[in-house]
Amino acid sequence: MTDKASLWAAAKRFEGILRSDPRAYSFMPLSDIYRQLGLLEEALDTARNGAALYPDLAGGQMALAKSAIECGFKDEAVKALEAVVRVTPENIEAQRLLADLYMSTGNSAAAQSCILVANSLDITFSDEPFVTASSNEIDLPEEDLLDADILELSDELIEDDIFDDLAQPFSASPQRPSLGDDVNRAEPFLMDSPPPLYEQELPAAEQQSVMVSATIAELYLKQGFPEKAVEVYRDLLASDPLNMEYEKRLMELIQPENALSDEITGTPPDGLLDKLQAWLGNIGRVKECRIKSL
Incomplete structure (x- = not known):
């Protein structure tokens, strides 16, 4: 219960950062937290918005890929992962x-x-x-x-x-x-x-x-x-x-x-x-x- 409460607290913090600066990098951990909380649609939307702002940001494309996989959007996940390995081919x-x-x-x-x-x-x-x-x-x-x-x-x-x-x-x-x-x-x-x-x-x-x-x-x-x-x-x-x-x-x-x-x-x-x-x-x-x- 404490872990879930901590996740919600962290989510609120990152949501506040994004409200004050929509171009902040906090969309990456926020998307990850949403996935951990089972909010898959929110995780995917957050990752999509961030990846659109930073298409060459490997971490953002990785967040998008993981969310897309869990939501069943394989084609979108493939596209995001291909973007990741173009920038960082060493990403195992x-x-x-x-x-x-x-x-x-x-x-x-x-x-x-x-x-x-x-x-x-x-x-x-x-x-x-x-x-x-x-x-x-x-x-x-x-x-x-x-x-x-x-x-x-x-x-x-x-x-x-x-x-x-x-x-x-x-x-x-x-x-x-x-x-x-x-x-x-x-x-x-x-x-x-x-x-x-x-x-x-x-x-x-x-x-x-x-x-x-x-x-x-x-x-x-x-x-x-x-x-x-x-x-x-x-x-x-x-x-x-x-x-x-x-x-x-x-x-x-x-x-x-x-x-x-x-x-x-x-x-x-x-x-x-x-x-x-x-x-x-x-x-x-x-x-x-x-x-x-x-």
Whole structure:
């Protein structure tokens, strides 16, 4: 009873903030509170209004997606989650929710891409299949899975502090505030300073960028874009000339006698190339921000 009373008190506070400033970020926690109280229509309306004001705010689109899912508006939820992963492709929760929704509509290729990216980012992920609400429907052929060497590379590159150190690519995307925070104007998530010396180990966020880039290169290849995979591996090798794994993989892809068709499965789904390029572009912006901060 006390918890519910606390939720109502917090809801009243955020409602007051929004009345005084309709452009405040407090629509995000307010929508979440409404969902916890079972006020699903109010949660959805609040999230819709806020997301309309801030279409590039990942937290706002996430609030909209969750409310839309609970209200049964799958198409609206998909659109909101796609907006989230365009801005923050490293958002594991968004990738997995999107995979669930894609599977529920029969778009298994897009679901697979989301799951692979999410698993490559998840520090707790093992080789066991990722389980979602619709995971029992996933039956992927072995040749569609990422190569073992890329998965091993991902495991080596991921560290426990990845997400604490990760810089958001858009300053307009703040962390969602807690109920006790002043959310009238939430501060954007700020980038930590990387180690000053190049001899030191790569920062966790930069390690993640490298790992995700390699993963997306493999997705390019699997989905029928070998030339894009070659471009990514060339960039990775240029940034790390002594990396034998990158050199080996690049040689495998560009050797004329190498039958790339053995690694390419099916026809690329519509829009997949644009999606992969958008993810790669956002990852590149994270790396550029780190370089500029030196």
